[in-house]
Amino acid sequence: MTLAARRTATAYAFLALPLVFFISVRFGPMLYMMAMSLTDWGLLRKVLRFVGFSNYATIFADPVFLKSLSNTATYAIFGTPAVIVISLCLALLLDNVHGKGRSLFRLIYVLPYITPLVAVAWVWRWMFETPPLGIVNALLVGIGLPAREFLNSPTQALPSILTVNVWVDLGYCTTVFLAGIQTIPRGIIEAARIDGASARQILRRIVLPLLLPVTLFLTVIEGIQFLRIFTQVYNMSYQASGGPLNSTKSAALYIYQKAFTDFNMGVAASASLVLFVIILGVTLIQVRLFDRKLEY
Amino acid sequence: MKRARARVFLLIAMLIGAGAAHAQEVTITYWQYFYESKVNLMNDLIEKFQAENPGIKVDQVTFPYESYQQKVAAAVPAGEGPDVVNLFYGWLPLWVKSGYIQPLPAPDFSSDYFHKNFYPFVAEAVSFGGKNYAVPTAVRTLALLYNKKLFRDAGLDPNAPPKTLDELAAYAKRLSKYDAQGNLVQAGLLMQPSGQGHVWLREGLFRQFGAIPYSPDGRKVTYDSPAGIQAFQWYMDRITKDKVGYPNFSTDDVTAFRAQKGAMNVDGSFRIATLNAVKDLEWGAAELPTYKGIKSNFASFWANAIVSGVSGKKLEASVKFLKFITSASVQIQWLEKVGELPATPSLSEKFKNDPVISVFLKGLSYAHATSYVDEAAQRQIFMDAVDEVNLKKADPAAVLKAAAEKEQKLIDDFWK
């Protein structure tokens, strides 16, 4: 065997098992899902029947599914900009702090990010309780503001969960932004300052444009994360129902309920594919949009 | 040589003997949902059963309540289910239809057997298509649970709980406390439709106001009537008008009552052991308040069934186990350790004087058990109805009508 051939064989040997893995754990199941969405498979039935696109018709006629889609969109549309903007501001502020101070602050901000999300969800749920149990309401009442129903209200529950999600992700995004800011050559900023540019001009003309790749990355990551939201909704709604009155139910929770509470796998599969297409679509659009901005 | 051969023979004989004994040993699996007092008692009972029945081993597996049904639905068709399974009576139609459980062997568990030994609502609920499918150990019903200390604090006599719905409403107002902003901090009457609220409405309030909730065969929803609307309105007024309680106050009604943040709660007899374990909680039970002299209550039970496909020695062992866990002595133990009432009426005699248990026993005599087709979904319909009126200020009459339609569709789809 030639050297090249031997190297190829080695590479394939190293890759054989992993490839089998990816096919059986990622690609195979995805194809399985596509096939399943066209059947009426449910664990309560023993026989599988091909039903064409009727599952898709079912979910789009289901007001609960449509509500879950609108909720998911709300999570993403409001959550992503909130996280990006706040963490960018934080990173800019932190950039001015040096040494141990910066490390300490960064450490504190990252803490929620490495905590188990289930624990975070339950702690916030405990904090959001209505009087007489919740600490947040106790603090609000203490400073003279009216108590809020938070997770008990169909209008406040989703924003409450959203706030917690933003709180969790701030540390991660701030750290990434900070690292991005650090890569900007100080020389350029110094030169601009000597030329008389104001802080705002430096920000708008130099810093932000140079941060565009990082911003794109974070926007995509956070967007996907919000579109997939599940754990927080499951643990912060009463009996994991996505309530009150489906006001917090995300698409992922809807899929879970259809699959593992109703045992209607065919419908759940179709809903998952819809979610997947949405995530893929949104990501591609974002990348395309930013790409145009990146070319200058 | 001879000795060696003898030893070999002895060894072989022992192995055969051990093999034979092992072949006679049968292991059956029993599933129930996790409720601490039930599980602990069941562990003790299993030990006793195994001692009395050498050759039968019982394996108890428990699951959290929320996922219990799904686990069964997933495991049984795959052949991974238990041999004997505990189920809520309301799931029986669905489980029978889905083929999870088999009819109980006729000679042991005939209709006569049920009618003679169990409450009428039990005999009715376990029969499906002329066959009987499950046996209960205990039954439960509702009562008005109240906090005696909070009664005293409000200037009410802790030995004179409210007797009518009007008194209940009045007491609830006196027992409610609010902070400076007007937020409820002590609920006079806990309102939790996801708990027992929905069944208090279904078989209690509806009937008291003159609305029969379902047709006798259980296939028609009939609470959508002026009387039904009145009952629903009465329930909702406690939340929206009097503001003596609301769903999920203090997390949920049980947490609230245990934390002494709620003065009264309509709850089931299964709560007895849990409440007795709370330090410094002085509580009492009273019969559900009457309305215009009418009493009505809701009864339910968990029963034990044999899973489809179980046969031969396992079936025999399962039947033995079933008879054991529903026997008289076990029912009495169940009452003492779990607080659920004996499913056999005659066994309650000795408890007629217990201040708490007697209240529940009285309730059994005028109790009805709803014929559910999908208990979880039907419960959710009521929870959503209450939320619609309370959180979205919808019109109770319209909401009740919509709920009735939803439930009717559910029932119709099931029987299709």
Added chain:
Amino acid sequence: MRGPWPARTATYFVLTLLSVTMLFPFFWMLMSSLKDATQIFQVRLFPSKPTFDNYLYIFFSKSSRFPQWFLNSVIVGVSTTVSVLVFDSLIGYSLAKFRFPGKRVIFVLIISTLMIPTEMLVIPWYAMSRALKWVNTFWGIMYPGMISAFGVFLMRQFMMAVPDDLIDAARVDGKGELMIFFTVVYPLVTSAVAILAIFNFIGNWNAFLWPLIVVAKPGMFTLPVGLANFSGEAGSDWHYIMTGATVSMLPLIVVFLIFQKQIIRGIAMTGLKG
């Protein structure tokens, strides 16, 4: 920090305010864990009579399965991390240092799996686990996480920086490919290995959706799933929930404090190289 003092004060004020927001929930969680069943319902910053009874309960009470859950999480976390370290680096190495047909395609395929959300795959995974009897087993919980596409990406990046000469020299010396991998290449990418190990462990420790689905037996729950089960039919035992939440964080705090540099670096890297 340079600059006029009003700006400085304002900056520190904002940063500190936010730190308080970040830390307060943890503080509240800890305080709640020190309150018993009665005190938990009193809204006071500090418990009137702090007690460690809750911790004793969840660790030593017969009715508490917490120790099992903790152990399960450790087993799952460690096993998947070891597997990821071995396989992801092998894959990364092959993709970084070998030339062979289909290399680009394979790399793109592997990275593209990052786009497929787990939420979509849990249903077929569940069907697979049921068919192969992996439900309620450690393997069932672990198998989707044994190789991570993100790890492949990371290791490939780092391995590309390993000088080819070293590898060629080892080949000339007659060493087998596997030996070369473990003795020459691996030691040079320890920082990547550390980052991958930490993030993988954290990710698996916190995983919720899949363990929730694949495990029915309470004894086999991982910590997050167990935590979600503290609230049930008999109400919510908030003091135990808060205690469980505190304990579930402890191993991660330890990992965090020891490896903070690598963690921060790892987070930063995902953004910059991505």
